[in-house]
Amino acid sequence: MRRAGLGEGGPHGNYVASGYSVHEEENENLQEALRAKVNALKHMTIEIGTEVKYQNKMLEDMDSDFDSTGGLLGATISRVKQLSRGSQTKLLCYMLLFALFVFLVLYWYIKLR
Template sequence: MRRAQNANAGPYTYNSYGGNNESQRLSEENEEMTSQLKHKVKALKSLTIDIGNEVKNQNSMLNDMDDDFHKSGNFLERSMKRLVIMGKGSHNYHLIFLFCFCFVVFLLLWVALKFR
């Protein structure tokens, strides 16, 4: 008896024009969901394009940094070679001058403090 009462209110009820109310509602929902999906796809596409551009910019900056580090590394390498060449030299008079300078400075400080 219940089935007889609900038979016309089921998912396949037809309107007076012979169309299916449920199928029209589903069709409208599908269209709405399709338009929402299109908007989301457009947003994702623009986001991925922006990410790609940012990655390209970051890669170019990293390449520039790599070049700068390579240049500074070469500069330090040349400086170290010059220091090694200076250290291997047979003229070690700079140590004698340094020792004499320190001796004179300490002597002057001692005299200044002693006769104050």
């Protein structure tokens, strides 16, 4: 027993079968497009993960550099404090010698130009 309207027999059967195959083909095309988009998203997330790992490594390196710089700066500040605890005459003498040195270097540089 054949049923009309299920793709077999009758004038409407061929129309239903061809409509079904059109929808099936459209679904397959949409599946392929979705599959391509999912693959693109997968590759993008992998690239993002790689970039995040690289950025985290850079941040860790910067953190260690800042720690070492902070230690160096702390040592320098303690030396400046120790220098300021000494007599003001020594400090003034050091500043005067440094200024004289800078002026001599600048004079020499301008003269050779």
